[in-house]
Amino acid sequence: MTIGEKTTTNTYLNYINGSWTASSSGEVDKSTNPANAQEIVGYIQKSTAADLDRAVQAAKEAQVQWRKLSGAARGDYLFKTANILEARLNDIAETMTREMGKSLPEAKGETARGVAILRYYAGEGMRKVGDVIPSTDSEALMFTNRVPLGVVGIISPWNFPVAIPVWKIAPALIYGNAVVFKPAQETAVTAAKVIECFAEAGLPAGVLNMVTGAGSVIGQGIIDHKDIKGISFTGSDQVGKLVAQGAVARGAKYQLEMGGKNPVIVAEDADLDLAVEATVSGGLRSTGQKCTATSRVIVQSKIYDLFKEKLLAKVNEIKVGDGLNSDTWMGPCASENQLNTVLSYIEKGKQEGATLLAGGKRITGGGLENGFYVEPTVFENVNRNMVIAQEEIFGPVLALIKVDTIEEALEVANDTKYGLSASIFTQNIGNMLSFIREMDAGLVRINAESAGVELQAPFGGMKQSSSHSREQGQAAIEFYTSIKTVFVKA
Numbered sequence: 001m002t003i004g005e006k007t008t009t010n011t012y013l014n015y016i017n018g019s020w021t022a023s024s025s026g027e028v029d030k031s032t033n034p035a036n037a038q039e040i041v042g043y044i045q046k047s048t049a050a051d052l053d054r055a056v057q058a059a060k061e062a063q064v065q066w067r068k069l070s071g072a073a074r075g076d077y078l079f080k081t082a083n084i085l086e087a088r089l090n091d092i093a094e095t096m097t098r099e100m101g102k103s104l105p106e107a108k109g110e111t112a113r114g115v116a117i118l119r120y121y122a123g124e125g126m127r128k129v130g131d132v133i134p135s136t137d138s139e140a141l142m143f144t145n146r147v148p149l150g151v152v153g154i155i156s157p158w159n160f161p162v163a164i165p166v167w168k169i170a171p172a173l174i175y176g177n178a179v180v181f182k183p184a185q186e187t188a189v190t191a192a193k194v195i196e197c198f199a200e201a202g203l204p205a206g207v208l209n210m211v212t213g214a215g216s217v218i219g220q221g222i223i224d225h226k227d228i229k230g231i232s233f234t235g236s237d238q239v240g241k242l243v244a245q246g247a248v249a250r251g252a253k254y255q256l257e258m259g260g261k262n263p264v265i266v267a268e269d270a271d272l273d274l275a276v277e278a279t280v281s282g283g284l285r286s287t288g289q290k291c292t293a294t295s296r297v298i299v300q301s302k303i304y305d306l307f308k309e310k311l312l313a314k315v316n317e318i319k320v321g322d323g324l325n326s327d328t329w330m331g332p333c334a335s336e337n338q339l340n341t342v343l344s345y346i347e348k349g350k351q352e353g354a355t356l357l358a359g360g361k362r363i364t365g366g367g368l369e370n371g372f373y374v375e376p377t378v379f380e381n382v383n384r385n386m387v388i389a390q391e392e393i394f395g396p397v398l399a400l401i402k403v404d405t406i407e408e409a410l411e412v413a414n415d416t417k418y419g420l421s422a423s424i425f426t427q428n429i430g431n432m433l434s435f436i437r438e439m440d441a442g443l444v445r446i447n448a449e450s451a452g453v454e455l456q457a458p459f460g461g462m463k464q465s466s467s468h469s470r471e472q473g474q475a476a477i478e479f480y481t482s483i484k485t486v487f488v489k490a
């Protein structure tokens with residue numbers, strides 16, 4: 001530890017077979033605050049393949065009894081976990097803000113969403129799992145049932161440290177699977193606090209295990225482990241491809257949620273104030289670090305100048321700072337790496353000839369020198385082939401693209417490898433219908449921002465944004481179970 005680092009920290013352990021356990025490596029990583037890199041939020045285990053193996057063995061053994069419980073009994077554990085998470089909401093949200101930087105109201109909202117997700121899937125334990133299908137044999141009964149996969153591996157990113165783990169773990173458990181969870185190392189303290197809620201709810205030992213450590217060791221270990229029958233992953237498209245290739249190679253099921261390059265189309269008949277509000281919120285909340293964040297703003301030429309003027313006025317009002325401060329609207333990037341990635345995309349935009357209208361620089365003044373802050377940034381004169389119009393930046397950067405018609409807007413909107421979410425602002429029913437029909441995205445939103453996922457609805461992308469599967473809502477059953485078709489004759 002270097003002089004000047006705060007030392008008010010705890011060490012967080014792995015959770016394996018119902019016990020909090022140190023890694024066999026004897027090593028820890030530190031998790032620091034991106035608002036002030038000198039502040040250590042906690043120490044987390046730097047685990048080994050042997051730790052992972054113990055967790056998988058514990059999960060495999062525990063799953064045998066867990067799957068035999070009724071759905072209602074499994075649901076009771078999730079209801080209890082929800083109540084505990086709700087009671088600890090303020091502490092967990094504050095930890096999230098300190099660990100990855102999003103503003104405290106956003107962190108509280110996300111933690112409350114975690115509570116709601118747990119309650120939703122707790123109820124799912126009482127809902128139907130199959131259908132009766134008429135057999136061609138009039139004396140037989142034919143129906144479908146659902147069976148769990150077995151042990152599932154969950155690999156999550158740092159940008160939603162509560163909601164994403166919970167929306168993967170809760171359905172995995174309710175449908176009778178046991179879980180080995182590897183959170184992003186960046187937000188492993190928040191993850192440990194979430195797992196404490198499950199532990200305190202009395203979940204049987206081994207049903208849920210958490211192993212922290214490097215993606216290249218624990219994440220790759222999950223990909224390769226023969227006893228892990230399904231892998232759910234959210235993160236970069238590079239790692240997502242590794243998950244897919246590794247899973248296919250050994251016949252495991254997999255599910256991927258990866259990037260987005262989400263457009264908002266602003267039609268000439270749009271309510272411009274609403275469109276500006278949604279572009280700012282959709283693009284810059286959470287410092288642009290959402291896979292559903294708006295990054296391309298495609299505006300019809302007739303209202304382009306007025307929209308731009310209103311947008312810049314709003315962007316220039318944004319207060320950037322430590323997410324724990326009540327007047328902060330936008331926190332820092334989640335890490336130094338993330339900051340550097342964002343700054344390099346901004347440089348690339350300038351080199352390629354886009355015009356910088358706002359922001360563009362790291363912020364180091366006003367007490368922010370120890371954090372990873374970047375100005376909210378807006379480019380114009382962006383051509384659809386530029387890198388900043390094609391690649392996911394995962395930062396507070398908006399690219400304005402001027403078009404003449406809605407047809408052209410849709411063509412530009414679809415012109416990336418991604419297809420996660422998309423919005424249009426218009427009053428015209430014809431525009432709305434064209435957008436719903438022609439926009440290649442898993443989530444299309446009319447007169448609402450591109451970010452805004454509801455836990456009871458299917459979520460996932462088209463093209464290279466996902467593995468073409470869906471998470472959340474009742475769609476989760478498709479990944480976490482296999483269908484068994486049953487034919488019975490007396």
Ligand SMILES: NC(=O)C1=CN([C@@H]2O[C@H](COP(=O)(O)OP(=O)(O)OC[C@H]3O[C@@H](n4cnc5c(N)ncnc54)[C@H](OP(=O)(O)O)[C@@H]3O)[C@@H](O)[C@H]2O)C=CC1
Nearest residue numbers: 156157183184185214215219220235236239258259291394
């Ligand atoms: N779709 C989304 O929601 C997200 C997209 N991203 C995109 O990805 C970019 C990079 O972010 P980054 O955090 O590096 O994303 P990663 O894809 O590297 O991380 C996501 C998760 O995968 C783990 N991981 C890393 N390497 C491997 C591996 N070889 N095998 C298995 N698991 C692995 C990570 O572990 P570890 O803790 O060691 O990093 C983490 O738990 C961002 O800039 C953004 O563009 C990032 C996060 C979320």
Ligand SMILES: O=C(O)CCC(=O)C(=O)O
Nearest residue numbers: 159290291292451452453
């Ligand atoms: O917008 C949301 O709420 C979810 C976004 C998401 O899944 C992600 O950023 O990884």
